[in-house]
Amino acid sequence: MTDQLRRCKTCGTFKPFTDYYKGPCGAFVRCKACCILARKAAYQKNPEYTKNLVRGYRAAAKARGLAATLGDALGP
Numbered sequence: 666m667t668d669q670l671r672r673c674k675t676c677g678t679f680k681p682f683t684d685y686y687k688g689p690c691g692a693f694v695r696c697k698a699c700c701i702l703a704r705k706a707a708y709q710k711n712p713e714y715t716k717n718l719v720r721g722y723r724a725a726a727k728a729r730g731l732a733a734t735l736g737d738a739l740g741p
């Protein structure tokens with residue numbers, strides 16, 4: 666398991682699966698370092714879009730929190 670390496674499409678380095686994110690950058694396509702760099706580059710290119718993305722995450726988290734609170738209030 667641990668000796669399985671995957672080649673990052675961006676930097677071309679062979680890295681273990683633990684050095685990859687499963688989500689935002691596509692499954693095991695970019696290593697974490699490249700993912701962070703890509704996100705920074707995306708932010709510099711289009712700060713508003715990235716900000717809105719983060720705002721969306723926060724709103725979703727807040728909605729989940731509200732739902733949890735409501736669930737508590739409605740529960741026994």
Ligand SMILES: [Zn+2]
Nearest residue numbers: 673676696699
């Ligand atoms: Zn990489």
